Amino acid sequence: xxxxxxxxxxxxxxxxxxxxxxxxxxxxxxxxxxxxxxxxxxxxxxxxxxxxxxxxxxxxxxxxxxxxxxxxxxxxxxxxxxxxxxxxxxxxxxxxxxxxxxxxxxxxxxxxxxxxxxxxxxxxxxxxxxxxxxxxxxxxxxxxxxxxxxxxxxxxxxxxxxxxxxxxxxxxxx
Numbered sequence: 001x002x003x004x005x006x007x008x009x010x011x012x013x014x015x016x017x018x019x020x021x022x023x024x025x026x027x028x029x030x031x032x033x034x035x036x037x038x039x040x041x042x043x044x045x046x047x048x049x050x051x052x053x054x055x056x057x058x059x060x061x062x063x064x065x066x067x068x069x070x071x072x073x074x075x076x077x078x079x080x081x082x083x084x085x086x087x088x089x090x091x092x093x094x095x096x097x098x099x100x101x102x103x104x105x106x107x108x109x110x111x112x113x114x115x116x117x118x119x120x121x122x123x124x125x126x127x128x129x130x131x132x133x134x135x136x137x138x139x140x141x142x143x144x145x146x147x148x149x150x151x152x153x154x155x156x157x158x159x160x161x162x163x164x165x166x167x168x169x170x171x172x173x174x
Contacts, residue, residue: 016079019049019080026052026054027054027125027126028051028052028053028125028127028173029054029056029096029101029125029127030044030048030053030056030130030166031057031059031089031092031093031096031128031129031130032044032056032057032059032130033059033060033089033129033130033131033132033138034061034062034131034132034135034138035130035131035132036062036063037063038063038067038070038073039069039070039073040161040162040163041058041062041070042070042071042072042074042077042078043073043163043166044162044163044166045070045073045074045078045083046074047166048077048081049077049080049081051170053081053170054082055082056081056083056084057083057084057085057086057127058083059085059086059087059088059089059092060087060089064083064085065078065079065083089129089138090141090144093129100125101125101127102124103126103127103144104145104146104147105129105131105141105145105147105149106148106150106169107129107131107136107137107148107149107150108136108148108150108158109142109148109150111147111148112147112149112150113149113150114150114152115149115151115152115169115172115173116152118149118172120173126173128169128173129141129145130162130165130166131162132162133161133162136159149169151165151172
């Protein structure tokens with residue numbers, strides 16, 4: 001039997017207004033730490049929309065909407081996912097901790113927890129910090145976070161593209 005692709009109208013997605021005003025909180029926010037590519041930031045917005053993330057924090061040099069390059073990849077997700085630009089990511093992590101978030105650097109560290117071993121506490125709220133395409137999460141930010149979460153890898157490269165990491169982590173913790 002051949003399978004038929006669903007039409008967009010058949011997917012049952014909520015409207016932008018429903019997303020902004022009627023969606024229950026997920027308990028997850030993203031923190032983008034000095035991500036330089038508008039395409040990567042746009043992809044993070046689109047993935048945040050797909051997984052119902054509550055907010056995206058754009059730290060340091062991150063491109064900020066409105067941006068034609070960001071929009072090209074986000075496809076309008078930047079219009080429905082709340083966001084805020086912050087200059088100091090360490091201060092943001094400290095504020096999120098004070099607000100009751102468990103702060104998680106998505107980074108390879110000496111004591112990082114492998115994603116396949118991580119078990120999400122359903123009552124906890126999480127702030128997931130993703131780092132720069134070359135340097136990763138700043139060491140000072142890693143130090144400020146509660147722990148680090150690592151995506152297990154088997155190949156020869158040391159990392160994934162940050163926009164891919166956002167998708168893998170959000171899928172893994174859901």
